[in-house]
Amino acid sequence: DSGVTQTPKHLITATGQRVTLRCSPRSGDLSVYWYQQSLDQGLQFLIQYYNGEERAKGNILERFSAQQFPDLHSELNLSSLELGDSALYFCASSSQRAGGRRDYGYTFGSGTRLTVV
Amino acid sequence: AQTVTQSQPEMSVQEAETVTLSCTYDTSENNYYLFWYKQPPSRQMILVIRQEAYKQQNATENRFSVNFQKAAKSFSLKISDSQLGDTAMYFCAFMKWVGGGTSYGKLTFGQGTILTVHP
Numbered sequence: 001d002s003g004v005t006q007t008p009k010h011l012i013t014a015t016g017q018r019v020t021l022r023c024s025p026r027s028g029d030l031s032v033y034w035y036q037q038s039l040d041q042g043l044q045f046l047i048q049y050y051n052g053e054e055r056a057k058g059n060i061l062e063r064f065s066a067q068q069f070p071d072l073h074s075e076l077n078l079s080s081l082e083l084g085d086s087a088l089y090f091c092a093s094s095s096q097r098a099g100g101r102r103d104y105g106y107t108f109g110s111g112t113r114l115t116v117v
Numbered sequence: 118a119q120t121v122t123q124s125q126p127e128m129s130v131q132e133a134e135t136v137t138l139s140c141t142y143d144t145s146e147n148n149y150y151l152f153w154y155k156q157p158p159s160r161q162m163i164l165v166i167r168q169e170a171y172k173q174q175n176a177t178e179n180r181f182s183v184n185f186q187k188a189a190k191s192f193s194l195k196i197s198d199s200q201l202g203d204t205a206m207y208f209c210a211f212m213k214w215v216g217g218g219t220s221y222g223k224l225t226f227g228q229g230t231i232l233t234v235h236p
Contacts, residue, residue, distance in 0.1 A: 002161070033224075042227075043226040043229075045224060056223055092162075106152075110159075110161050111160055
């Protein structure tokens with residue numbers, strides 16, 4: 001167990017629908033990152049939150065949005081789903097400062113496999 | 118923007134032998150981290166080894182070591198005494214220093230190398 005919890009593990013939904021993926025970071029980590037892994041695009045960074053605020057944005061579609069709540073868990077919302085959104089979605093968390101006393105590294109959850117049919 | 122290239126889509130090695138996976142990257146940054154991650158069939162992303170760009174000494178973790186050539190922008194992973202459990206997809210990844218130089222940021226991944234260890 002990496003300490004980063006993602007739910008659900010698997011999700012099958014129809015085109016046009018909306019889903020929410022959830023991530024609980026490792027205890028004490030303030031940063032949460034979302035990544036998408038697909039066959040054609042590989043592993044791509046979507047978005048980062050730090051202590052509730054958006055910190056960096058990557059190749060995230062407008063149909064996708066995310067937020068981080070006061071208890072530091074994060075949700076990734078995917079709407080108007082298309083077949084091409086089928087992928088493995090990873091959440092990762094990290095400590096505030098690399099190399100610091102509480103630096104346990106950059107840890108990934110086990111992912112949510114989304115299948116759009 | 119940074120790019121990471123893994124030129125070997127697939128590699129294979131016999132158990133107990135040594136294998137080297139290649140990675141090159143392109144960046145204008147001077148301070149950054151480089152990582153190798155392992156993704157076994159379970160799909161979990163597992164950190165194998167990390168290298169800080171300012172350190173000249175190559176990182177090692179048990180059977181895993183890297184050859185970091187900053188000027189050449191090369192970061193290869195050597196796996197010694199290969200084991201069946203090393204069979205996995207291996208990703209090279211780049212992270213630039215952000216927020217004053219010691220904060221984590223986004224990872225940029227290569228396309229991955231599938232490593233198969235044969236008995």
